[in-house]
Amino acid sequence: MNDEDAKKPAADEDLIDIDSPEALEDPDIDERFAELEAERDEFKDKFMRALADAENSRKRSERDRREAEQYGGSRLARDLLPVFDNMRRAIEAIPQESRETNKAVIEGVELTMRELISVFKKHGIEPISPEIGDRFDPQHHEAMFEAPLPGTKAGEIIQVSADGFMLHDRLLRPAKVGVSSTPG
The missing domain is CATH 2.30.22.10 (Head domain of nucleotide exchange factor GrpE)
Structure with a gap:
């Protein structure tokens, strides 16, 4: 095994070289791109919900603190x-x-x-x-x-x-x- 073979990842069939002309003609690339976009959107949605939940919890605890202080x-x-x-x-x-x-x-x-x-x-x-x-x-x-x-x-x-x-x-x-x- 030479040095170049050691630097290459072992059998990554999932990786596509986007610079190659075959990549642009690959029928699975649009499907894979759509999957990645959907996954990204799902993570973004989860992140936004978690952020909103944290903000609601902060506001709720601040309101509870004020009420405890007053009442x-x-x-x-x-x-x-x-x-x-x-x-x-x-x-x-x-x-x-x-x-x-x-x-x-x-x-x-x-x-x-x-x-x-x-x-x-x-x-x-x-x-x-x-x-x-x-x-x-x-x-x-x-x-x-x-x-x-x-x-x-x-x-x-x-x-x-x-x-x-x-x-x-x-x-x-x-x-x-x-x-x-x-x-x-």
Whole structure:
């Protein structure tokens, strides 16, 4: 075996010398070319799908990260809302005549409530505080009862039992209200 024979690949019948005149006349070349184009298109399609899938995964994980950052503390916030309610009820339950003797305790509870509201606001939690006479909004209010009340129109808030809260753009808890059923 000489050096030239060693450099040649062993029996490659599939390889076509495109410079030879026979290659251009080979009837299988068009078929082989079409096969290679189809294979190329298949790989390109798979590549584009994998690229799109990777981009979708990146976007999905970014959205999930943002949502976890914004709404991750919603369970803790929801669990703290009764604490806020109880502190408000405690202040409202103190009779007017004993307010002066319990002034320090009342100030402490009010200070704690203001601090709790400040922490809520810092984390995107905003109170929903409807007023008597406001229109009932089922997106932000929960009707605890309906009652006819003279001088009101149907759908007006006649009592506020508890404030509601929003966490950014999501309802954390609806405001609990009583609604007038007086016919208009």
